[in-house]
Amino acid sequence: MSMFSNNPALRWLMHNPIWGFVLLIFVFFSLSADHFFDARNLQNIVVQTSTIGLIALGMTLVMINGNIDLSVGATLALAAAFAVDVQSWAAFATWGNWQILPAVCLALLAGIAMGAINGFIVWKTGVDAFIVTLGAMLGIRGLVFVYTGEQSFYAANFAYSDFSMMSLGPFPVLAVIFVLAVIAVHWLLSRTVHGRNTYAVGGNREAAVNAGIRVGPHMMINFMLIGFLAALSGVLLSTQMGAATPNLGRDYELWVITAVVLGGTKLTGGKGDIIGTLGGVLAIGILRNGMNLMQVPAFYVYVILGSILIAVLFLDKRFNRTQNGGLRL
Amino acid sequence: MTMPHTPALQLQGIVKTFPGVRALDGVDFDVRPGEVHALLGENGAGKSTLMKVLAGMYQPNEGRILIGGKTVAIRNPIEAKAQGVVLIHQELSLVPEMSAAENIYLGELPRKSLGRVDWKTLFAKSNAILERLKCRFRAEVTVANLSIANQQMVEIARALTVDARVVVFDEPTASLTDAEKVVLFDIITDLKAQGVGIVYISHRMDEIFTLSDRITVLRDGQYRGTLDTAATNEDEVTRLMIGRSLDLTRHEAPPEFGKTMLEVRNLSCAPLFRDISFSVRAGEVVGFYGLVGAGRTEIAETLFGLRSPSAGEILVDGQPVQITNPRAAIALGISLVPENRKEQGLVLHMNCRDNMTLPQVQDLTSGPFISNGAEIAIFDQYRDRLAIKTPSWKQSASVLSGGNQQKIVIGKWLSMQPRVLIVDEPTRGIDVGSKSEIHTLLRELAAQGYAVIVISSEMPEVLRVSDRIVAMYNGRIMREFDISEVTEDNLVQAISGIKAEEVA
Structure with missing residues (x-):
């Protein structure tokens, strides 16, 4: 370890091993998959990554805070259903393209509201976030089916689905939105008082309470943020598909948690950052894209990702165990 | 103003x-x-x-x-x-x-x-x-x-x-x-x-x-x-x-000690402790005294197979041994009553009997099932021997007083027939009355031929129960005292890292 510590770049990699992995698979696919390194494909990766990536930003906040949110996939589906359905309401029929605005606003508000409910219950009842959001996951998914009547909605206004094809200069607008969100959440987490208190609450809740930090509101804000980000992700996903299906976002919570944990955030809270999470979502995005280009069947991607997840955490555990003097527990 | x-x-x-x-x-x-x-x-x-x-x-x-x-x-x-x-x-x-x-x-x-x-x-x-x-x-x-x-x-x-x-x-x-x-x-x-x-x-x-x-x-x-x-x-x-004057008397008349049960030579576990050598004889209580973080608990954990030493050897009964896990330690007759009773010593919501038979429940079977009778027999034996106050074995360990909880942990290890009993902070968070009861119990156990190691941060406690005191500072043994030569001053000096002048 000491031989690495002289070089700042290598030292940085030691603390962010996921980026080493991202670099590795990036080089690997660039060399072995034909169209991987095309600008077009790289844009694709960022756009594909942004769906899970946006939610992962929120999940990082919630997990650093010592909680977890399993309801994000269902929230995403609910928001997508709202965004696509509301724009075709008769009340907005004469609004032209402006009819998209109330639809998107309502969808985002629905996401924030779902997060607020989760956060409020966790705050006031003290029930574990895992259980609360597990309930929310089932309940919200049920609401989606009730609302959609098990049908898919299709966007009547073509401007809506055109949005996902737009570009700002060379950059697809979806990628730009994702990058802006990364910067904003990173800034929130590392520079603001709310961000630092999020670490404090997750790192040592008792110490935070003793220091007079109001634990509940911080948790609720983070749940509202993840609700918002899940809804945003749902809206953007529905613009890509021009539709919303009731099964949208199934298993997304698992992908998101995988990405966040790969990025070095501790399940027990107090540790993690957005840089790591970005590495985690990119790792998943590049693997899925690259293996797709190499025509590896999708199930193998699952097997490989699962193995990588366990291997990364195993290495992390080994590393931490030597740090605390090798106590075998 | x-x-x-x-x-x-x-x-x-x-x-x-x-x-x-x-x-x-x-x-x-x-x-x-x-x-x-x-x-x-x-x-x-x-x-x-x-x-x-x-x-x-x-x-x-x-x-x-x-x-x-x-x-x-x-x-x-x-x-x-x-x-x-x-x-x-x-x-x-x-x-x-x-x-x-x-x-x-x-x-x-x-x-x-x-x-x-x-x-x-x-x-x-x-x-x-x-x-x-x-x-x-x-x-x-x-x-x-x-x-x-x-x-x-x-x-x-x-x-x-x-x-x-x-x-x-x-x-x-x-x-x-x-x-x-x-x-x-x-x-x-x-x-x-x-x-x-x-x-x-x-x-x-x-x-x-x-x-x-x-x-x-x-x-x-x-x-x-x-x-x-x-x-x-x-x-x-x-x-x-x-409500009364404190009994500060040390125990008297060092008894006859048996042969050396446990010996440690130049044991190190970087960076926690270095170069630790000491021995414990049957019938003897050795107190380890030092500040929090001096490495005492870590030595106990190493002897119990929870950590791997980086150097040095451990001898049980004169034979060099490798202790790679707690199971090996128990088999060699080493038991550890850990520092934190509630987190490390007990499964709090289990009842008293189940807690006590925890390390040997796999041996207490009749056919494919756990033998209820054998378990209760063990519990009754140690309840009487250690005077554990509980209405019945069905009581959850969480509701007992600190002193009685500690006795359950001690009873658990005694029932494994150990030769060396390591007790880490035996009276932390225990009220004064039960404290002296535990002290008396530790002395009695030594008298019955167990080799006992007591780790404590309380000076009156080590002075009261020990035959010898090992003073540690920053992962090293500073000095070993016989109970007859120790004073509060030289003990405090030793654990603060001040080298004692050689006693002539």
């Missing part, structure tokens, strides 16, 4: 009840500006509860709090701090992953616009405070990388972030070296000179008598009286505290 004799802080008739317990029963307490007022009492006497009421963590059921002569309501720690009341916690109340500076200003980080943290101010102010405390680390370091003593300094640094009227120190020296203590006492004197009222909670009589102006004693949640330090002595304080 307040009148000079208005107390900085006054608590009147504070009553705090928890379901089934009257934790505080009409307690009066006051601190004048510029005095050090020591608060004394046994574990469970209500000191911590009183301080939590003061800091706004608990709301009293009755009674008033006056600050600067005015009645105030303190609803949370931030309000307490705003009123100038700062509490320095006994258990480190830090967030390990954050920097020292963030911990010092936890809950009140300096802000810029948009809720941004003002890092420049934060680090500048924190570094200024750490310099005042003569700390040799910077505010930018992560707390997890600091030694326990330096973490304690971070905790103390928190008191200096506001213009405090009253600062409460709750056993601040428990993990400090003598040099660090001197700095702390300077700080306290300094605060005192500025007219701050200090509440000082400690078990160490010497500190209380050097520092304090007045002493208030609590017992069983009740106010027992306030004494002027200058006009009292240790014996009077002790009697107020425990």
